[in-house]
Amino acid sequence: MARMKRFTDLDPTPHALGFAMPPEWGPHEATWMGWPADDELWFGHLVGVRDEYAALVRTIARFERVELLVRDEESEQDARRRLTGLNVRFHRCALDDSWLRDSGPLFVVRGAKDPEVALVDWRFNAWGGKFDWQHDDAVPGYVANFLGMARWTRPEVLEGGGLEIAGDGSGLTTRSCFLTPTRNPGLTEEGYAPLLRDFLGVQHLLWLDGGLENDHTDGHIDTITRFVPGDVIVTSVEGDPGDPNFRVMRRNLALLREMRGPQGRPYHIVELPLPARRLEGAEGRLPPTYANFYVGNGFVVVPQYGDPNDKRAVDVLRPLFPGREVIGLSSRRIIEGGGSFHCLTQQQPAGRTWSGD
Template identity: 75%
Template structure:
């Protein structure tokens, strides 16, 4: 297994790029929830919802599940008996593998990954164990890969698989991540590492999102030309103005060939949810796309059904499934935040392999 550094040929130099989420998966990587304090006393309910999510994903593709300790593994095995799940004992601080896990890249039928630094959204929580997850995955899969010095979280970036990336200034430009990087610097970095030829910027995300406004909680690619973006009808909601600015900006954006996108408005949940640390950021945009399915978080909200109806036509050939996330959202994220897709591909073990 080779470790490549910024001084070595970049992924783009060698023909690697980040595929879109709807490309075929070999597996989904996840971590099992632990530590009742992290979940503000909701761990039992969180594990109930996690079990439903893991079992649903495992109907369509293998799940690679990280478990922190003996208690976590025992609990997960009991709840997931018979499901297509492989268990890995690995130290974890939390379960947000979209951000702490690797970002995979492919070249034809070959698979590699990039190990970015993870600092828990600017040092907000413990992260030393989670920062080691990409190396564990690389070793497990025996992948030669790139080690990068920059902080980057998968939930902060959307790609369409055709050269376009989408992010938010409120997240990427925080001084607690990479204070030395400008918008132009990020564009160059993501071009060389992930094959993003055109990086598009929205201003911000949801109120009280501890990630500083990850793109995957508000605005998602459904395919190369279709963008789903969150909106609210309530002008008194603190999210109203931000979501409207995002909507208007998206309507003026174009793809790598200069063509406008199709923009689909997705309602935010109607009810305001309060958690232990203030307002929670529930959203239907935090869906996860897999092999033949899309799982969409539900919150026992009046807009749950409308969100599913809005999303179903966008994913022909995939079963769009609503699952409960009312307990999971207590931790600040939902289904996309706790998953990381492993694209289909044979392990790359260095140039010429």
């Protein structure tokens, strides 16, 4: 592994050095993922989860390299059996779980031509201490060391699924997630603004109130509302007034219609249906959503649940991503763990690794 620099509070911030987090639809060097390994965490559905997960990896690897973390010999053998010959690089790395969107690093980029890439290593505590997290919290350090990439380490808890980035300085999150006392006690909306500006380049932070019922992330933004190119926001809506998600989604929609971008222009709001059928899991209602799509080099993968709204959701998203193949893949077993494709992936932007020298 190459040498890299670890920045502290005494060093310049990414923003001070010209770095910012780019939007997901920018060019990727690779996608980082972690192979599912714990049958108990998947409520006895690990075999089916791995089937769907392998299909996701195979799809992404058609378009860009997948950097796949495997936690032990059994995981590596199973993954290699399914994925040998694909554009996948395997890494033996201790893991608690597979949600790299939240436990993995957030990459920042400097420069448009010949960009340089570094990363920010936020603290991860499994959504407020709900599960084991010590191994997952070390993932950004592993990635930085493997790539020889400079990293800023932060004491604050921040999960990638809790923050949407538009690329124009805008960010979008939820109060139900960011303001929980089990993450960063005492950190207010006003306190998040300079923190996200200094370390991710977010100049214009927007807030919604909450997310889906029974979402163990406390309402991650990536399960309900997403930026897409061109001053567009796609947001989940619930058509059944009797569903507990109806009121929250309607409130979010009203807030989004009042929001303005950094230049004072309103966003174009596109409504995305939630699945029509209620899904139940081992711990009650599951939070299936089509908003947990993942955008990569030339593609968008959209979770499907065997639901009447599956095709409708793909049809809504396809025109928002011209030039990309919009692909529906099954996530019926994966959702048993509480998340889907976006939660399982973390993009590494294209560019030269910056070591901090």
